[in-house]
Amino acid sequence: MDQRDQRDQRDQRSTNPFTPGFGLTPIILAGRAGAIEDFTAALKGNVPEARAILISGARGSGKTVLLTEFKELALEAGWTDLRVHTSSSSLVDELRGTAIAQLREQDPDAESSRLTSARVSGTGASREVRQRYEGEQEPLTTVLDRLAALTDQDGGGLLITLDELQSVDRDQLHALTQHVQDLIGSGHAVAFIAAGVRPGVDALLDHERTTFLRRAHRIEVGSVDVGTAAEAIRMTIADTRKSITPEAAVLAGEISQGYPYLIQLIGSKSWQSCGDADTIEIEDVHGGREAVVAAMIKNVHRPALRGLSARKREYLHAMLLDEGPSSVGDIAERMNIDPRNQSTYRERLIEEELIRPAGRGFVEFSLPYLAEALRHEDRAGVGADVEPDRGVQRSHRARRSTRP
Ligand SMILES: Nc1ncnc2c1ncn2[C@@H]1O[C@H](COP(=O)(O)OP(=O)(O)O)[C@@H](O)[C@H]1O
Ligand SMILES: [Mg+2]
CATH class of the missing domain: 1.10.10.10 (Winged helix-like DNA-binding domain superfamily/Winged helix DNA-binding domain)
Structure with a gap:
């Protein structure tokens, strides 16, 4: 290890290892072993139904993190990721765009060069390079079929993911899942993973055109038991230069009540409270409780109660x-x-x-x-700020202008 690596590693071990923000994958996943094992088996196996997955749960319960973990597992197994966003104006157009981009990379015949004229005496024959996926001619079904065939050959498959499912347009979802079903019907390896909050997702599933999703394997994410939460907090800290006392880890687990977002929040606050000390004590954890509750109210409850x-x-x-x-x-x-x-x-x-x-x-x-x-x-009052922050503080701009 050279000096720079050593320094990087030291910095890493000194920074707060918790990830109290939406969409941020934690270092230690609490309570997901079963789901990950099942998905790994589904990738290897030949039961197409096991690869249609619907993750649901409240805000902060860990849906995006699990979806991302599944995606990474699929990529490691040689699958190709086609991600679509509910915010895009057309899911199917977005799917076509990402599929064509993937084909350009993966298809050996994407660029075929054709000899147009060869002159015996000339130094170079002139060539015409044709981009196979340039125009709009190829129907999406053909594009997907070709891409799926290529990834099948390599022992992989196609993964289509869709987060924030509750805000998707129903007809667009229908068009998208139609393509997924066609691909499965043609015998290709395809996985489809969607995630969303329950109220919206349930309403979506009530609709007749969402049969495909209704049949999907349902994973409800939520709180893990308090002991698992404490262990996740302890293990997250174990990778750093700090440590946490067993009692402090237990208290942190209790304050989190096993809720994924709170596991990260209380861990992070305790780390901050501990300052430069090497060991996180029970008082550090206790001191973080109020801020954790305030953040939960602001970021999880307020949007739900609105x-x-x-x-x-x-x-x-x-x-x-x-x-x-x-x-x-x-x-x-x-x-x-x-x-x-x-x-x-x-x-x-x-x-x-x-x-x-x-x-x-x-x-x-x-x-x-x-x-x-x-x-x-x-x-x-309804919608009031949780903790109006106090005091005035010079920003980095003021600090910069006073520098010599
Ligand atoms: N299995 C887990 N174990 C520990 N923390 C987790 C886990 N899953 C998610 N988190 C943390 O919870 C928070 C919310 O995760 P996220 O996946 O964005 O939730 P959602 O998409 O359900 O709103 C993030 O801070 C993330 O780091
Ligand atoms: Mg999310």
């Missing part, structure tokens, strides 16, 4: 009177409504992943710190 109707919000607030699970009878009484109407709200709130059944006739909040988010709404 569009909630007054009645559903009232339902959630009625649950706040209980320490543990709430009886649905009590909720109806507190809301002053018929128990039958209560069950309509109950069903919708379960679909929206805000509450879950907790034994017969009982419900409870399904996400960590949702009660805190609702109490905060009570105190500060």
